[in-house]
Amino acid sequence: MSAYQNMSREELLQLQETLNAQYQDWKAKGLKLDMSRGKPAADQLDLALPMTSVFRQVSDFKCESGIDCRNYGALTGIPEARRLMADMIGTTPEHVIVYGNSSLNVMYDTVCRSMVRGVMGNTPWGRLDKVKFLCPVPGYDRHFAITEFFGIEMIPVPMTENGPDMDMVEDLVSHDSAVKGIWCVPKYSNPQGYTYSSETVKRFANLRPAAADFRIYWDNAYAIHDLYEEGGDKLEDILAACEEAGNPDMVFEFCSTSKVTFPGSGIAALAASAANIEDITAQLAIQTIGHDKMNQLRHVKFFGDIDGMKAHMQRHAEKIRPKFEAVWEVLERELGGLGIGSWTKPRGGYFISFDSMEGCAKKIIAKAKEAGVTMTGAGATFPYHKDPQDRNIRIAPTYPTQEELAMAAELFVLCVKLVSVEKLLQD
Structure with a gap:
């Protein structure tokens, strides 16, 4: 195929006439397909169903420290759950606090606490004239929503x-003391699926921020979400x-089992230095007596250890890998060599990032929706929903069935072709 x-x-x-006719045929099908969020499909959720019955075989509800998980206590989480979550992200249990089901909730809480109470004795952000966050783009829309909600100025990087x-x-970071944080999805980034190199991690660790309360918000959401049993990306701790760089307090790391077990009832964790944990737990003790220890114990009983969790994730990969590969096949077959789009091929995570011709993303997504396929809104991967080039589109292949995904992918590439032709004719 020659370039358009x-x-x-x-x-x-x-x-254009041929493509319009094909588009009208697709509209006549009356499709109603949802590719707007990176949600696990029902067959993925089924993988964790045995976890709901683990307590039928258990009569002792005490954790390793002797606390009855049905009662109060264990503010930072039961020891075996702290160990499991530490192993998930490659750190040690003493760095970890285990929370409820949502890492997004923990991130929101962390920003809110910084606004109201400050970070380790520093001035609460809410009392400052200006607070700024760095936002790698394209990035995760829910990160941007948190900082926008609190009136924090977002700087695209x-x-x-x-x-x-x-x-x-x-x-x-080194010249502006108003810069208090940076959002990061360091492994299989949302939406591009990139993993930070060892050099990048080292440069993060060696930052010399102007603000004493600057923190790296390290959202390690896809730490064990490899698509392939061999050849998954490696991320440095x-x-x-x-700690090695002499900046032990500079990072808050977040993770959860939201896309491992059940998004609505998994467990989340925050990992940080001893000083950060002391600061956080002093305030956490006012907020709660402890999170759901029965759910923490349930997860430990189900997985056993990190090897059990990784084996479980291989079963997830077997279900979603064919979906990613199906999308890549359609993109390459229909758009390869046309010069109207490019896309990423990550080895894990939940998304494919697609870049259209400049000024086309909004129209592509609108056309897809008109024909029955709902995708993440254009601009969502940028602060304030403003993609300056109007070209980035996040593709989320996991939730639809294989049959639905095939239809959605074919319709998507048709919309890309049609909008691209319109753009070239206008230019």
Whole structure:
């Protein structure tokens, strides 16, 4: 197939007529497909169903420390759950606090606490004239929603295949004391699926921030979400790197089992230095007497240890890998060589990032929705929903069935072609 840019106006008009006819045929199908969020499919959720009955075989509800998990106590989580979550992200249990089901809730709480009470004795952010966060783009819309909610100014930082533009990060962090944090999805980033290189992790650990209360918000959401049993990306331990660099307090690391067991009833964790944990638990003790220890124990009984959790994730990979590969096949077959789009091929995580021609993303998503496929809104992967080039689209392949995904992918590439032709004719 020749690149669209090489076609004459007459050829483009003829192609537009053909594509429009195909699009009308798709609209007539009356599709109602949802690819808007990175949710596990029902067959993935079924994998964890045996966990709901683990207590039928258990009569002792005490954890290793002797606390009855049905009662109060264990503010930072039961020991075996702290160990399991530490192993999940490659750190040690003493760094970990186990929370309820949602890491997003923990991130919101962490920002809120910083606004109201400050970080380790520093001035509460809410009393400052200006608070800023660095936001690698394209990035995770829910991160941006939290900082926007609290009125924090967001500064976009371009992503590379090795992580954020660290020259820009180092410059901003070291010269502006209003910069209090940076959002990071360091492994299989949302939406591009990039994993931060060892050099990037090292440069993060060696930051010299102007603000004493600057923190790296390290959302390690896809730590064990490899698509392939062999060849998954490797991520360096940021906590160990920060300790080695003499910056042990500079990072908050977040994780959860939301896409491992049940998103609505998993367990989440925060990992940080001893000083950070002391600061956090002093305030956490006012907020709660303890999180759901029965659910923590349930997860430990179900997995046993990190090896059991990784084996479980291989079963997840067997279900979602064919979906990613099906999307890649359609993209390559229908768009390869046309010069109207590019896409990522991550080895894990939940998303594929697609870049259209400049100024086309909103129209592509609108056309897809008009024909019955709902996708993440254009601009969602940028602060304030403003993609300056209007080109990034997040593809979430996991939730639809294989049959639905095949239809959605074919319709999507048709919309890309149609909008691209319209763009070229206008130009």
